[in-house]
Amino acid sequence: MTFDLIMSNVLQLVWLIPALPLIGFLLNGLGRKMLSKTMAGIVGSGTVLLAFLVSLYVFFQVKGGNSHVAHYFNFINIEGLKIGFDFQVDPLSSIFLLIITGVGFLIHVYSTSYMHEEDPKDFAKYFAYLNLFVFSMLLLVMGANYVIMFIGWEGVGLCSYLLIGYWFKNTNYNNAAKKAFIMNRIGDLGFLLAVFWLISKTGSADYHEVFANLSKLTTRDITGITLLLFVGATGKSAQIPLYTWLPDAMAGPTPVSALIHAATMVTAGIYMIARSNVLYTMAPATQTVVAVVGLATAILAATIALKQNDIKKVLAYSTVSQLGYMFLGLGVGAFTGAVFHVMTHAFFKALLFLGAGSVIHAMGGEQDIRNMGGLKKHMRITHITFLLACFAIAGMPPFSGFFSKDEILAAAYEKNPVLWGIGVAGAMMTAFYMFRLYAMTFLGNFRGTHEQEHHLHESPAAMTMPLIVLAILSVIGGFIGIPEVFMHGGHRLEEFLAPVFAQSNALIKEHHALSHSQEYMLMGISVAAALAALAFAWNKFSKYRKSDKEEAGLGKVLENKWYVDELYDSIIVKPVLAIGKYFNNVVEKRGIDGFVNGVGRAVNYGSRQIRLLQSGQVGAYVLMMVLGILVFFIVQLFL
């Protein structure tokens, strides 16, 4: 009885989680001309903090593996199809709720200081967008059917567009925003088609109903649906072939990159696939595609990151690469591992971005790491936290990234040792480029101008506090998923998420677990490889000196991102523009304009000819009249 009471309380509170940021958005958005910067910051951060507290409460309620659906009203109600505005809270969504509101809150706090030089009006606008983003993201993870998820999915895309183009007076930033939006739209089309397909076959978009009616779907349906959903995921989560928008999205303010383009929005694709895990387990062909695309993205992005010199670009490619690992995890059936990596990645990547923001702030807007160096002395907290995050992302034990990445790699090994081998190579590159970034930024001598050196300072507390909190989480966050091999029953996260993936796990017939010695060996190899790369990078770049020598060969190709942007430009953008030009110049100007103008000209010409009949000669008029009458007679008498 009491249990029911608690449950009903949860149901009553759940709507508060997205409603709070929405209120924040409305207050900041509508009152942006009246609110002072302090007020805008308090409203923006406060609503997210409250949402975080409610999420925390919800989290403890669903801990037993409960899943609740709260129905509010019918969103679509037509003959044969009913889609409710429903929220679902279960272990999977509650994890995401905590990440979104928790990391989101820290980033809001950070932003109050980072964006302090903006006008009060723009400042409130920025917080309004951020709150709208949090609202959409919460809608995405809380929806109990694919349609509500899609609403959130589009909402985050919109906010991403608005925030990338926040400094919209800069044309390049605007183009980056448009690029992100258009590439996301391509993926969204796949998502939408998949949802239509699902509804047409199962008659519902509710997770519960769809997963209960899987017998209505043939293997072809499932493969098609999962592939289309994956197309949606490649757009939102920046995978090959739709990843190129994410590095460009770094045009936005750095906290935005941390929140949207590292911690939350880009993991929407992983959430969606984890949510649809049953479908994916039933479509092994799609799983292979997911694993291969994920791994290919992880490697491609890692190689590009090796040669980037913009501090945010390195982190952006690193994000793409880490997202690739998550998809690899999903592809090999390690759903828990993927969600685990989403979580740890949210911690350390948000920390890295915020740290980078702190550095950029201190450097007065400079983003090129070739002009940095030696910041260790000037920015103690930023330096320490950044270093911890680097260890975490490089997969050093016992930092959080080690546990999550290792779980994915172990699952990949079970599936196919080749996947594992390539994955380890990627992890090595990760360690290399992260410590190249670290060493070039914080070690060695300062390479910037004197003015910049004079200006160097540690950021204010509003910026360093989130760094410290995230650093703690990056260090200890992995302990909720200690693998079996270290501690029996140590993988609390797996236990927690088990109900969500129960249906999939039941479908997997054979499961050859790795022996403990094998696992130790795999871990040993990956850690040793990463450590070697780390030491090499540290050694090589801590004494980095600026040189004008241009990169040649492969280095140049990597510096230019494998020329993928140029490739897309020449095979897609330019032909589309050419077609547009053709339609504009030929079809529009000659065809449509020609037709419209032709009608006008014909009327003009015709009337000029007919006007000649009006000669003013009475005789001619009479003649015509008589002829007319004769025609009538003939018609009347003979026809």
Added chain:
Amino acid sequence: MEIKWYIGLAVALFCTGVVGVLTRRNSIIIFMCIELMLNAVNLLLVAFSKMHAASPVAQALPNVASDAQLFVFFIMVVAAAEVSVGLAIIVMMYRNIHSVDINFLNRLKN
């Protein structure tokens, strides 16, 4: 006499009028031709009236035999009035352009 002779005469008169209107330029002659057409129609009206009056159906009804003949007189009166207006117009035309040739009268102004 059979009705066809009346129709034939009326058509001949009417065609004469039409040809006259179409071919002549003197407005007085055109005017006369118009009157010719009018009277051709009048003649036809009387002829048909007479024909219908002979039918048994019409004889059962009052006034049928005389209605059309009254109409014809009426038309003649109106035509006489119209002739006076038409002649007045021709007089005005002559005063203005010193001619009764309608081909001079081919524009609205001047």
